[in-house]
Amino acid sequence: MGSLRELQRELETKTNDLSKLQKEIAKNHQVRKKYTIQLGENELVLKELDMLNEDANVFKLIGPVLVKQDLAEANANVRKRIDYISAELKRLDGTIQDLEEKQNGKKESIMKLQQRIHTLQAGKAKA
Template identity: 40%
Template sequence: MAEVQAQLQSLSEEYTKLQQELQTVVQSRQKLEAQKQENSGVKAEFDRLKDGENIYKLVGPVLLKQDKVEAESTVNGRLEFIGKELERTEAQIKEIQDKIEKKKGDIIQIQAGLQAGGPQGAAAAKA
């Protein structure tokens, strides 16, 4: 019985760790989404610019004039990088969610075994 309780405790701790990991990855995805929105807004502003208009970049306390092609290239590069990071993060979220579901199933199976008749039920539920 103590062995089953220890196993249940271990699974519960792993489940909690996975939930915390998922929360961290979801927060990371939210930051990436915010960065994507910001850079998309900058790109939209570039599209509205007329030929010959100046672009300035804030570097510390100073505004420096920047070439439009270079600025657009930088923003497009950022958007591409953010897009790849979002894909990677989505895959990571799916993987963690799958692990959480498996742990949840394991926990439910052990709990059902305990309710079905103590250690014998737990062994039967595990088989």
């Protein structure tokens, strides 16, 4: 069954692992939030571009300079950006789901360890 000290050491390790997982999940949620905002902004730009006439002047900000850009090219660029961001969001969702499953497994094993420690301590108290 293992000594109390071994179980407590194992508990400490698993708790540290859980803490790392939780930080990783939080970091991924932050990145996901950033991409969600970017997706919304790009979808808004696409709606604006779709309302323009073919001969409308479109400018792109490159550094401090506004550069004239072809409407079709601007449209294609925004669509590519939306595709990329959507793919990143999908990938992040998968990563977050995996991490959360690992987190749940870790929590479960921590609870079982705590119960074993408690049982061992209760047994020693009776002795």
